[in-house]
Amino acid sequence: MRAARLISLVLLLQSRGAMTAGELARELEVSERTVYRDVEALSAAGVPVYADQGRNGGYRLVGGYRTRLTGLSREEAEALFLSGLPGPAGEMGLGDAVAAAELKVLAALPASLRDAPARAGQRFHLDAPGWFGDAETPPLLRDLARAVWRDETVVLRYRKGREVNRTVDPYGLVLKNGTWYLVGRVGGQPRTYRVDRVTAVEETGAVFERDEAFDLAGHWDEQAAAFVRSMLREEAAVRLSPAGMRLLRFAVEPYAAERAAESAGEPDDRGWRAAVLPVESVEVAASQLMRLGAEVEVLGPPALRERMAEAAARLAALYAV
Numbered sequence: 001m002r003a004a005r006l007i008s009l010v011l012l013l014q015s016r017g018a019m020t021a022g023e024l025a026r027e028l029e030v031s032e033r034t035v036y037r038d039v040e041a042l043s044a045a046g047v048p049v050y051a052d053q054g055r056n057g058g059y060r061l062v063g064g065y066r067t068r069l070t071g072l073s074r075e076e077a078e079a080l081f082l083s084g085l086p087g088p089a090g091e092m093g094l095g096d097a098v099a100a101a102e103l104k105v106l107a108a109l110p111a112s113l114r115d116a117p118a119r120a121g122q123r124f125h126l127d128a129p130g131w132f133g134d135a136e137t138p139p140l141l142r143d144l145a146r147a148v149w150r151d152e153t154v155v156l157r158y159r160k161g162r163e164v165n166r167t168v169d170p171y172g173l174v175l176k177n178g179t180w181y182l183v184g185r186v187g188g189q190p191r192t193y194r195v196d197r198v199t200a201v202e203e204t205g206a207v208f209e210r211d212e213a214f215d216l217a218g219h220w221d222e223q224a225a226a227f228v229r230s231m232l233r234e235e236a237a238v239r240l241s242p243a244g245m246r247l248l249r250f251a252v253e254p255y256a257a258e259r260a261a262e263s264a265g266e267p268d269d270r271g272w273r274a275a276v277l278p279v280e281s282v283e284v285a286a287s288q289l290m291r292l293g294a295e296v297e298v299l300g301p302p303a304l305r306e307r308m309a310e311a312a313a314r315l316a317a318l319y320a321v
Contacts, residue, residue, distance in 0.1 A: 244295030
């Protein structure tokens, strides 16, 4: 505990230049007396901490002293690379900066820890294109994460209509829109489980041999795309205004919006374009396309066009002057 606090104290001074005992105490959540003792211990260990006296005084490191990250444990090093998720960073235009920062950290790590980013990427993936909900953390998430880190085979008690037992080699965890999923192998075949449906995790003590070629992010993307395609088994013929074409991706699944854009014909004299839109059902398609208001016209199937006409008539009645 104290060793970690001493390292934190040095890193605080290294990053901020100078800090008073009161500021250090607040950051470290200790008393000022503890800060005084920690500074004395660092000085005795050869760390050049200097105290400036006076109103604007404080502690600082002498002569540009900098510590290296050789004190990181494996767990700390691997957790560090979970904080730089490449997808969101790239979308914000920070991909190059994150990559450069990771290279600098890697250069400071000892050789025994330089596989940390690869191990973290193999085991955890974030797929969060939309806003998060207020989902509760599944109670057994930590147990599963521990098994993922250790490459330990576990027996799951899983609720799927009825409860069943599954012996799983847990390869990784994925967070999708606030819901956690476990990706593993059962009998050598890939399987996906919702973590909030796991009711028990039994350790076996057996360690499985991980397929190092397995790409968690790639596997998840393929599975997610296949799932969406399996849902969108029907089609709707639509006409979309220029605004409707732009807004369609906010109303339907990205896969459906892409297929509609690929099928769109040439614009008419008003800029409207006819397209074929993959849909799940008449009911779901109606609720989605109503979000576009007057920027879309449904041409077929007749049941969907009728439902849209009924909804439009009800809206017109509500807003009739």
